Amino acid sequence: MRKRSKYLTVEKKKVFICLPYKGETVSQKIEKRMKGAMKICFPAANQVTLYSTTCSISQSKxxxxxxxxxxxxxxxxxxxxxxxxxxxxxxxxxxxxxxxxxxxxxxxxxxxxxxxxxxxxxxxxxxxxxxxxxxxxxxxxxxxxxxxxxxxxxxxxxxxxxxxxxxxxxxxxxx
Structure with missing residues (x-):
């Protein structure tokens, strides 16, 4: 028979982070490091990473x-x-x-x-x-x-x- 945990668990809150997209490998490394830091500093948070890009169609003068x-x-x-x-x-x-x-x-x-x-x-x-x-x-x-x-x-x-x-x-x- 398993022992029941004394602690109640709650669903982790979603935390959205917007990062600039700098290519697949660079963005993955940054996201991995951010998730690691998030787990240590805010264990009740679930990180959701969003990427933003700059517009490639520049406004001309x-x-x-x-x-x-x-x-x-x-x-x-x-x-x-x-x-x-x-x-x-x-x-x-x-x-x-x-x-x-x-x-x-x-x-x-x-x-x-x-x-x-x-x-x-x-x-x-x-x-x-x-x-x-x-x-x-x-x-x-x-x-x-x-x-x-x-x-x-x-x-x-x-x-x-x-x-x-x-x-x-x-x-x-x-x-």
């Missing part, structure tokens, strides 16, 4: 360069009627605007209306003032980050002129 010489950027077009479009370009914004918007508005025929912005301007007869209609939202160094920023901007702003593109990163984020 958008005033660093004029908008017309900026490349690798995500831009937003806003028409005078309120219609919006969000896109990205890896080329200088001035070259992209002159080739896709200005040239296509001068040419007639449906085969030149491949741009959603141009198609909207031709269909509605609206005029575009480039300095007011186009705004650079973000600048990134790599194409993958540029695609991600474009996809998140489309998800956030929900522009009505954007149609689903194959080149847009599919976001399955909780927000």
């Amino acid at each position: 958008l005033d660093k360069y004029p908008g017309d010489v900026t490349s690798n950027c995500v831009y937003k077009f806003t028409c005078i009627c309120g219609s919006k479009y969000i896109g990205r370009t890896e080329r200088r914004a001035s070259i992209w605007l002159s080739e896709h918007i200005l040239r296509n508005l001068r040419l007639k025929g449906s085969r030149y209306l491949q741009s959603a912005i141009t198609r909207h301007l031709v269909d509605t007869g609206h005029f575009v003032e480039i300095s007011k209609s186009f705004k650079i939202l973000d600048i990134q160094r790599t194409v993958n980050l540029l695609r991600f920023v474009e996809a998140s901007a489309i998800k956030r702003h929900r522009p009505n002129l954007c149609t689903q593109k194959e080149s847009v990163v599919n976001l399955s984020l909780p927000w």
